[in-house]
Amino acid sequence: MSFEEKTISIETIYQGRMLKLEKQTVELPNGRQTTREVVKHPGAVAILAVKDDQILLIKQFRKAMDETLIEVPAGKVEAGEERMTTARRELIEETGLQAESMTLLHEFYVSPGFCDELISLYRAENLSESDAFSADDDEFIELQWLPFKEITALLASGQVRDAKTILALQTVLLDCNDSN
Known part of the structure; x- marks a missing residue:
């Protein structure tokens, strides 16, 4: 059929x-x-930035929900921009970090019942400070490093309500389980 x-x-x-x-x-x-x-929607990227068995999370206010959310760094794909380029740009813009290594982990639709937005989730490793750091004027972000061992507790607490971030954190947990 x-x-x-x-x-x-x-x-x-x-x-x-x-x-x-x-x-x-x-x-x-x-x-x-x-x-x-x-x-x-033009699509977006999300970045699982990893350093020393920690993941980088951000806190920012999201007007659509009228609340501050815990998220992984992310951003919209610009017209004609490659997704990997978007991931590298957004990591610098939101965190001031650049990644030597960037690997595509997953691609997923956000809400396929009515929206065509596709998010590409990348793992960023070998991080260093970027000379090109220039935060967006309309973004107010707080950075937070979370040890891998605290991911389960954070997810269980219900504090993370952003789907791309939940998926990213669960990916880390699966990777940790696979390596044991």
């Missing part, structure tokens, strides 16, 4: 700086038509 939906028409409802909202008329596999509201 085919699950694909054929796009009949697309109407742009909103075009913003970071996203676009489309109203798509589609034909379902059974021949019926329906409407889908789809958020188009």
Whole structure:
């Protein structure tokens, strides 16, 4: 059975700086038509920065939730930018660190029911201070190094509510279990 939906028409409802909202008329596999509201997003990267059995986390206020979240460094892919380049740029912008080694770990959709945002999760190692550090004017970030041995307790505490960060932390736990 085919699950694909054929796009009949697309109407742009909103075009913003970071996203676009489309109203798509589609034909379902059974021949019926329906409407889908789809958020188009350029994608993002998340960085699992590792140093001496510690992971770098950041705290920042997120207006959409009206709260301060604990996250891994992350950021939006700019038009025409390679994802690895985005990861390196965001690591410098948010932390002032650069990575000698950057490895793609996972790619995942954030909310595939209505949004096409794809996040690429990278592991950054062999970190050093960057001469190119220049924080964004609109970001206020606090850095926090978390030892691997404290990851389980942090996750169990419920303090981390950001999905990309939970996935990154669980990846570290899986890697630690695999190496034992």
